[in-house]
Amino acid sequence: MKKEDKVLIIGAGLCGSLLALRMAQRGYKVEVYESRPDLRKVDISAGRSINLALSDRGLKALRLCGMEEKAREICIPMYGRLMHDTQGNTFASNYSGREGEYINSISRGDLNAILLDEAEKHKNVTIHFNSGCKKVDIENKVAHFKSYDTAEKFKVKADVIFGTDGAGSSLRKSYVSERKFLFSYSQNYLNHGYKELEIPADKNGNHQISKGHLHIWPRGDFMLIALPNMDGSFTVTLFLSYDEGEYNFNNLISEEKITAFFKKEFPDALALIPNIKEEFVNNPTGPLGTIKCSPWFYQNKTLLMGDSAHAIVPFYGQGMNASFEDVFVFDEILNQNLGDWNAVFKAYQKARKHDTDAIADLAIDNFYEMRDHVANPLFKEKRKIEMDLEKHFPNQYSSKYSLVTFNENIGYNEAMQRGRAQDKALLNLIADDKVHTNLEMTKNELAVILKKVEQQTKEILKEDKIAGL
Amino acid sequence: MKKEDKVLIIGAGLCGSLLALRMAQRGYKVEVYESRPDLRKVDISAGRSINLALSDRGLKALRLCGMEEKAREICIPMYGRLMHDTQGNTFASNYSGREGEYINSISRGDLNAILLDEAEKHKNVTIHFNSGCKKVDIENKVAHFKSYDTAEKFKVKADVIFGTDGAGSSLRKSYVSERKFLFSYSQNYLNHGYKELEIPADKNGNHQISKGHLHIWPRGDFMLIALPNMDGSFTVTLFLSYDEGEYNFNNLISEEKITAFFKKEFPDALALIPNIKEEFVNNPTGPLGTIKCSPWFYQNKTLLMGDSAHAIVPFYGQGMNASFEDVFVFDEILNQNLGDWNAVFKAYQKARKHDTDAIADLAIDNFYEMRDHVANPLFKEKRKIEMDLEKHFPNQYSSKYSLVTFNENIGYNEAMQRGRAQDKALLNLIADDKVHTNLEMTKNELAVILKKVEQQTKEILKEDKIAGL
Structure with missing residues (x-):
């Protein structure tokens, strides 16, 4: 050497x-x-x-x-997810409760x-x-x-x-x-593949939907996402099963069916993708x-x-x-x-x-979390509490997402171990009604929750260690 | 069709x-x-x-x-493991506390x-x-x-x-x-390979060590096992790393080193394997x-x-x-x-x-359990309690080993889920000093332990389910 x-x-x-x-x-x-x-x-x-x-x-x-x-x-900084439902309603979910923590579309x-x-x-x-x-x-x-x-x-x-x-x-x-x-x-392949589509810029070269978000249209068995580009366009990606469910890549072969699928599931996105048929047919489906x-x-x-x-x-x-x-x-x-x-x-x-x-x-x-859990009330409540904890205790609490994404000085494995234990602690505390939340929690109320989560996380990690996991 | x-x-x-x-x-x-x-x-x-x-x-x-x-x-029925230490001392560990539960060498x-x-x-x-x-x-x-x-x-x-x-x-x-x-x-390969050797029958065609056991010489990083054959011989298998540790398959190439290794680690087995050198050199090492x-x-x-x-x-x-x-x-x-x-x-x-x-x-x-945990006091105590539970509550308790080996009507996956939760429950109860054991426990004392284990196992499975695991 x-x-x-x-x-x-x-x-x-x-x-x-x-x-x-x-x-x-x-x-x-x-x-x-x-x-x-x-x-x-x-x-x-x-x-x-x-x-x-x-x-x-x-x-x-x-x-x-x-x-x-x-x-x-x-x-292009993206500060959170913007979820789109089938009615075209949106709700935002920040990536972090802390200032200055965001991801970037590049x-x-x-x-x-x-x-x-x-x-x-x-x-x-x-x-x-x-x-x-x-x-x-x-x-x-x-x-x-x-x-x-x-x-x-x-x-x-x-x-x-x-x-x-x-x-x-x-x-x-x-x-x-x-x-x-x-x-x-x-x-190991998922049963889902992906296909890229495009939301072009408007006539003035501007983004047609918020460029500060990663857009998600979560639908359980499938999902659409969009990330902004510098030229005002968005790259849209459809994640869909190859062969399961009513709509899948294997059976979406006619232009009518493709349009019907988007009309039913992603009407607001469809309105912004002018070349849907050509792109769907011509762009490759990736594993x-x-x-x-x-x-x-x-x-x-x-x-x-x-x-x-x-x-x-x-x-x-x-x-x-x-x-x-x-x-x-x-x-x-x-x-x-x-x-x-x-x-x-x-x-x-x-x-x-x-x-x-x-x-x-x-x-x-x-x-699985994006597919199955995004709409789960337990997970939604967990996410809300975590945002509040990160906001009020920025140096004491980091969600699993933050540990993975914004804590570059700890390894992925440690982020996973801590993050999973913390998720488990919080979800069980909520399910067992041991933490109570309301719309506007005071810092004192949050401090009580933080202590319980920390204690329970520690306990989970200890028990796993004893079991040799 | x-x-x-x-x-x-x-x-x-x-x-x-x-x-x-x-x-x-x-x-x-x-x-x-x-x-x-x-x-x-x-x-x-x-x-x-x-x-x-x-x-x-x-x-x-x-x-x-x-x-x-x-x-x-x-x-040939094998009712349990017979562990051999480096001094040639042995101790038995049954596969089940129930009557009639054994595995067979064939x-x-x-x-x-x-x-x-x-x-x-x-x-x-x-x-x-x-x-x-x-x-x-x-x-x-x-x-x-x-x-x-x-x-x-x-x-x-x-x-x-x-x-x-x-x-x-x-x-x-x-x-x-x-x-x-x-x-x-x-x-996925382990870092260990295996090599087969033979303990021949004695002059009268009889087994030289107990034929009712699967013999194990556990040594942490490596291990020897032996299963009986109908002709009085045993097939011995050495599990050893290819390239790690003081002794490994890559460096055990001289007859002196092979003999030294067995003399140090498996003296009682060595005494029964007359053709150790030829067999070690000529028999293949399998992954x-x-x-x-x-x-x-x-x-x-x-x-x-x-x-x-x-x-x-x-x-x-x-x-x-x-x-x-x-x-x-x-x-x-x-x-x-x-x-x-x-x-x-x-x-x-x-x-x-x-x-x-x-x-x-x-x-x-x-x-990993056979390599690392067999000598761990926590695991030993768990095993002892489990044998007692299976003996006194044969219809209520089955260890993970029993669920996998003797409960052919439940699938491996269910056996794994239940068995792992049960192991975790029992190990943590012992570590936390919440179950107390002594040499000769009464059925009443065991009933208390059984109840705690059942309760804790249920709790663990519930918590995992809520966490989406």
Whole structure:
């Protein structure tokens, strides 16, 4: 492991470009190969989510690389969810009761572009596009590519290879096919898929609905969401079962049925999506999968990072944030000067895996919570109390959502453990009528609730520990 | 779906041969293809566990097929664990406080043989050996085989195809490679592997240690177990990490080190294993993996059963029992006369998957329990109380182990939910000093404990339900 080591990064998406930048800043000789064309020159957004939620964990990693301010320039703050019912009525639910805690809608392409620009400013970085990785000879650290410009095949040898090539990772597939070690691996799909649609800007280029919110049309078995773009449009995503329920992706094939579905379930959204039929028919339906695997690395030779190591479903808005945080954690491990790549990879996986496993599980939890619980009175009351607690006791109480989203200094796993115990405590206190709420609670009344929640949370964590859970 | 349907079964192991028998009894035309030679003619045990634990769920399925009595003739009852410490001291721990609840050591080969014999008695069954399945064209229901006798390739078309071809299932691999549907799949390996050794019979053909027990040498990070065979020998299995700890499979490569390891950790076992060096070096080291997947079926064409659908680690002694129970549950679904194979497969997976997921998780739990908790005073006290409760309140109390092993009329998932809540209740009552135990408790004292455990278990299940867990 030397400063002059040649680092090969497969994939110049969000994780790969941030990793390239950071490794360049640390002085390594970095070569990046990306299968798609340069997104700064060609529009290649088809089929991928066009905007994403950037929050504190992602910002922490961008800050490390000096990119926070540039990213913030293209961010649209979203302060909470705005729920739409079938009558078109809306009600808002803030992400936090504290001031200054919000998430950001950001264009995947624009963010990727500023990271590529910044990485390319370093003369120890080269980025090659249209170069698809076909396989990796992990023993000899040789990656096999095909140029989509010339159709030629070529090989690249490096001192160390990083696979940031996303959920369909070629490096990860080589782990499976080369059979050099026992590789634990899982891919789990939800029964739901997703499809993107668009609410365009109005004639003046302005947003047609509140741009300060993430919009949700929750309908139990399915749901529509919308995130704002800088150009005044919204990217809308429909989450729907492939084959269950009255309406599903398999049976929504006629224009009549598609319109009938939206008219019945999302009339206010339908009014804002002029090209619904074309978009529904032409835009691809994407699967929603979770990928976990282990080990992420092979000896001192290769490492998976980002989605290639841990793809998650989008329901916590943490996919990009988790991948960026990978780079932050990896950088912390590099600071330990462990001396060889194998030790670095081992320490990195040990520090990181329990957290990426946790956010994968949290994201699945949130799928069910958004689908099933949003309209549940118990959950609604819990949410109201939590907002009040966060507002009046900003330094003492953080909801599970806040722990995950706004507390970048604790890991996802700790956020999950504490957050779940706290949710359980609060829900049971409400169900058992042990906390009583009213519309305008005084700080003293809230202090009593806070104490009960803290006590009960502690008890739950203790009991789980004794049971060995 | 007709009585005359030609049913192709890939794999004539334990699950495949029981399924063939049952489908033959129901009148289907059954063809079975097995990659290995006929184990009734050739010894092919190498590398596979030679004996297994047969318990009530497996017996229930054997009973359905009229095979219980024949199986019992080759069973050796094991009434509990006999723990061996490094000094050679032993202490027994019964599997149940009730009379007549025990598990059975049985030879995999002998059991498979009587099932094959019985299946072949039906003229609507043919079994072909040395026929390795290479892939399955699931759309056209055509399985591709290679004969290991003639090296010829051949195809078999059927009305419906069952894959009972084990953890490395060829049918399951075809689900992955044919990409006809979103296939959720996981393979998870423990860091431990296993190796089989032998304690031979004494000169008179008798067992050298108690044959009424499953012997365990628990050592925290690793463990040795032994199950009795009918010929007076024991099959011994070492569970050990591949690469962690002072001693592991990767570093136990010299005869000196192997002997030193056994001398230090298992001196009483070492004295009974005369060929330790040869066996350790020559016998393969096997991995310990869990496989889950979904869906198990493709349309009305193919279905995975047994290990091919849900391979589990051996620490609950339920692998074979779960596979046999598959056949029992499938038979119950057939009794519903659903009319077509697709409806049957769907109903079968819906009825069965949560239970096979549960036993997979329970088996992993038990790996950690056997490794880490066997020597924990809290767990020891729990176990003692549970034995007393089962003895004095045989109809009111069943431990998690009993629920899983001896209560074949409730599913694994329910056994897991109830068993885990009960364990948590009891461990916390002991830790909080809310139940007090002494060596000889009266029935009245135990009744008080039982009531507390029941109450606390109910409370735990209620709280989990409110929290949406």
